Amino acid sequence: MQQTPQRPGKVGDCHADSIRRADIMSVLDTVKACGAARLANRLPAELRQMFGLALVREIVAADPTTGIEKKHVGGQEEERERVLSEAEIRALSARLADANLLNSTQHAVWVMLATLTRIGELTRARRAAIDLAAGTWIIPADHSKNAKEHTIYLRQH
The missing domain is CATH 1.10.287 (Helix Hairpins)
Known part of the structure; x- marks a missing residue:
């Protein structure tokens, strides 16, 4: 045998x-x-x-x-709430610099952090969706995770 x-x-x-x-x-x-x-x-x-x-x-x-x-496998995932502390945000700058990333990648991280957008939303962004005069960026429904249009405010109102 x-x-x-x-x-x-x-x-x-x-x-x-x-x-x-x-x-x-x-x-x-x-x-x-x-x-x-x-x-x-x-x-x-x-x-x-x-x-x-x-x-x-x-x-x-x-x-x-x-x-x-x-x-x-892992089953249904629970919704998570994650908030970066001020110390973590300050440490991010040094960590990004040490990560040997392209400048464009580092900039993308900062844009996502500042706007609370996802990588897919950022990479699919088009100039026509950004209105600098109004200070807005419209994420179309077909580019968002929940299939709803979002307005991102690029400056304080």
């Missing part, structure tokens, strides 16, 4: 074509057990992208993430 070899608890030592859905779920369960349900919910999308490329390149014959949904 041939014995099945022991599989490692993580997939880092495995060849991509030997990774099964059970291996992916084991990794996701470990992440969730560490208290990172949000990360566990996001990982399948990243892994799906990786295995999608592996399929195109014929590195794997099948995507082991197929069928994995949030309800199987």
